[in-house]
Amino acid sequence: MADETHDTLTPTARTTLKRQPGKGSYDRKLIYSILDEALISHIGFIDDGVPFVLPTNHVRIGDRLCFHSAIAARRRVCLLGGSPACVTVTLVDGLVLARSALHHSMNFRSVVILGQVSEVTDTQEKTRILEALVDHVVPGRSGEVRSPSVKEARATAVLSIPINEASAKVRTGPPNEEERDYALPVWAGVIPTALTAGTPVPDPKLAPGIDPPAYVTHYQRPSPSSTSQS
């Protein structure tokens, strides 16, 4: 299950999709492509019997997903204190407009990862992961900016969860209607959606003469086909 040479994860009772199993997948490459495209994930943990769901940045490194956290953050205290974790990533790909209210839907790609989070304590490894978190958003950016100092790396927690017990769920395509509804005289189809970049806003404190690089003026997320396994 944990061996990255396997292309498909083994479903468990907890990751087996009971509803709409046709949309489910345990394909490692698909799961990785969703994790690599998404800018944020939502991490769930339990604190005193209450589930908390908080947005966070992530980066996939091989077969684990990594995060940073404040040392004193509730999420770190709970997750390292033994709370199981659930990390969910969702990309909204389109609005599915049907001829009947109930068959409206969304096209999406999502991943759910279950497991235990552990902390990365080696300062050099932490520094590499903190730089990878930057490169997840803007590939190569970490090579152009000041690296984390040892002090900064020590003051920041880095957490990771193995991508072993995980599943993807994907919906694509047009609406699925009741046969009788296809005759209704209303537009039906899909409005594609994507997170897109607007015109960059330079820092008011930017020194004169520094033009935005192409990765700023032409920013875009990686497409599924550009994702590699590693």
Added chain:
Amino acid sequence: MADETHDTLTPTARTTLKRQPGKGSYDRKLIYSILDEALISHIGFIDDGVPFVLPTNHVRIGDRLCFHSAIAARRRVCLLGGSPACVTVTLVDGLVLARSALHHSMNFRSVVILGQVSEVTDTQEKTRILEALVDHVVPGRSGEVRSPSVKEARATAVLSIPINEASAKVRTGPPNEEERDYALPVWAGVIPTALTAGTPVPDPKLAPGIDPPAYVTHYQRPSPSSTSQS
């Protein structure tokens, strides 16, 4: 706390932001504007000691947030079986590029709602909420499509959570750097991001002569200023 005539929610121990309290808000109008703009939320619940985080569609109706669910879905069984709920909504507004790796950030608006979910059982009320779920995505659309039949409404669960114990968190603006880093010769600033609509894809089964309406060809999410309280 539950009275909608109050403009500010009362923080509880669970919704008080311990980290970066300056980004926190309990302003009802701000919280509502984020819920109304977001297409999806992530709902957290506990099943057998494990937190699950699942994406879902939502609509705000007054001072509660509503969802639909399959009758047999794990989320419904757990939430109605007593699991506390956490509903989190996150809008990614921009990528904050700093001159140092560690000060990279994101501009975002998020809401966390804690509470207990209850089920709507009245068929007429369920039908209204199912139509409101469609109108949340495309305002007015429910008036143009076939309404849920009584059979459809009965076969679908509708859940809601009161928006009482909730908080927003917002980051805006340029990077916050260490003073010494401002002199580094690297571009810094914000790449704004937004979920945008692409070219509509008609259903292959669309009858000839039905043109896409303006809400399809010019689709956009509501902006914060267009959100009302009700």
